[in-house]
Amino acid sequence: MQGTEFDEAEFFRSVAASGARALLIGRRALVVLGLPVLTADYDFWIHGDDIGAFNEAAGPFGLLPTHTPEEARQRGRFALQNDEMVDVLVARSVSTVDGVRVSFEEVWSRRRPVRLGPTVSVSLPSLDDLILTKRFAARPKDLEDIRLLQVLKTEDER
Amino acid sequence: MSERRLLRPETQARLRALADRRLSAREVSAALDRPITDDERDEVRALVAWFRRRYPTPLERLTYARLAYRRWRASGAS
Numbered sequence: 001m002q003g004t005e006f007d008e009a010e011f012f013r014s015v016a017a018s019g020a021r022a023l024l025i026g027r028r029a030l031v032v033l034g035l036p037v038l039t040a041d042y043d044f045w046i047h048g049d050d051i052g053a054f055n056e057a058a059g060p061f062g063l064l065p066t067h068t069p070e071e072a073r074q075r076g077r078f079a080l081q082n083d084e085m086v087d088v089l090v091a092r093s094v095s096t097v098d099g100v101r102v103s104f105e106e107v108w109s110r111r112r113p114v115r116l117g118p119t120v121s122v123s124l125p126s127l128d129d130l131i132l133t134k135r136f137a138a139r140p141k142d143l144e145d146i147r148l149l150q151v152l153k154t155e156d157e158r
Numbered sequence: 159m160s161e162r163r164l165l166r167p168e169t170q171a172r173l174r175a176l177a178d179r180r181l182s183a184r185e186v187s188a189a190l191d192r193p194i195t196d197d198e199r200d201e202v203r204a205l206v207a208w209f210r211r212r213y214p215t216p217l218e219r220l221t222y223a224r225l226a227y228r229r230w231r232a233s234g235a236s
Contacts, residue, residue, distance in 0.1 A: 008220055031223040032216040035202075036209040040227055098183040117217035138181045143189045151194060151202040 006084050011061050013120045018057035020050035021108055024122045025133045026087070027145065032114055032124065035148050045089040045125075045133070047104060048073050058086065096135035107133075127153045164234055 015022055024032065026043025046054050051069040058065075063080035065072070072078035076091035093103040111123040125133060131149050134142040165173070181189075213219040 006224070008224065009217055012217075028220065028223065031219050034206045034210045034219065036205060036219075036223070036226075038227060038230060039223060097180065097186050114216060116220070117215050120217065122216075135186065138186050139178055140181065141177065143181070143186065146190060147194060147198070148202055151199050152206065154199075155203065155206075 006061060009117055009120050011058070012116055012122050014057040014060065015044075015054065016121055018050075018053040020053040020057060021047040021104075022050070022054055022123065023104075023107065023111060023125050025089070025125060025130065029124050029130055030145060030148065032116070032122065033149075033152060035145075035152065037145065037148070041085040041087050043087045043089070045104060045107070047108070048090045048092060051078075051088075051090060054088065055080065094133075094136050096132060097138035098135065100132065100135070102129070102132050102136075127156065 023045045024042070025045050026041065027037045027039035028042050030037050031039065044054070051072055055065050055069070058080045061084075062082040063084065063086055064082065065078055065080050067075065067078040072088070072090050076094075077087065077089050079088060080086040091104070093101050095101050107125050107129045108123075110126045110129055112126055113121050114124050115121050124130065127149060131146050131153075134146045134149070209219065213222050
């Protein structure tokens with residue numbers, strides 16, 4: 001399947017229907033929240049036990065995994081790709097650059113469901129957790145994103 | 159007609175490495191300790207308001223982002 005034909009709504013619907021515990025993170029999450037940032041990939045953080053379900057949900061869209069579930073669990077991440085690229089984090093927990101340990105279970109428990117359109121939803125981390133995930137890779141653009149999210153957070157709290 | 163100037167591959171690779179490098183905890187702390195100014199806050203608010211008005215549903219925003227990235231790639235950027 002060509003990426004240009006990629007049906008985003010159906011993809012997210014398929015992920016939601018799979019039952020996989022999957023959080024949309026990365027810049028696509030910022031876009032969902034209303035921040036117009038440039039991004040190439042979809043980034044998800046999923047539960048390590050749900051790799052199979054997630055892959056099955058992505059399969060009909062021609063997205064093929066780069067690693068087996070076992071390999072992915074060992075590496076802590078893998079990708080699904082065709083013309084589109086989906087980076088998938090599967091680690092139970094990840095440390096930020098300044099040493100804060102962030103566990104999937106805790107982030108999942110604080111998730112916020114977001115309705116993408118009339119019949120499709122996606123789970124996002126809370127704003128505080130999304131900011132923490134931006135401190136995993138801690139690239140210059142992640143710091144820019146954190147500042148954007150901090151403004152969004154103060155707006156939400158008003 | 160504008161002439162497209164492409165960066166040499168090694169320059170692109172160097173820029174990518176700079177953009178993708180992991181900052182130190184100290185660098186992160188220094189950057190995030192810098193207060194958000196009123197101007198910066200207003201700019202972000204205006205940007206979000208425009209984007210949400212122009213693309214009211216998250217799905218429309220995602221579609222915009224996907225197409226914007228394709229346009230950017232087609233322009234010769236990388």
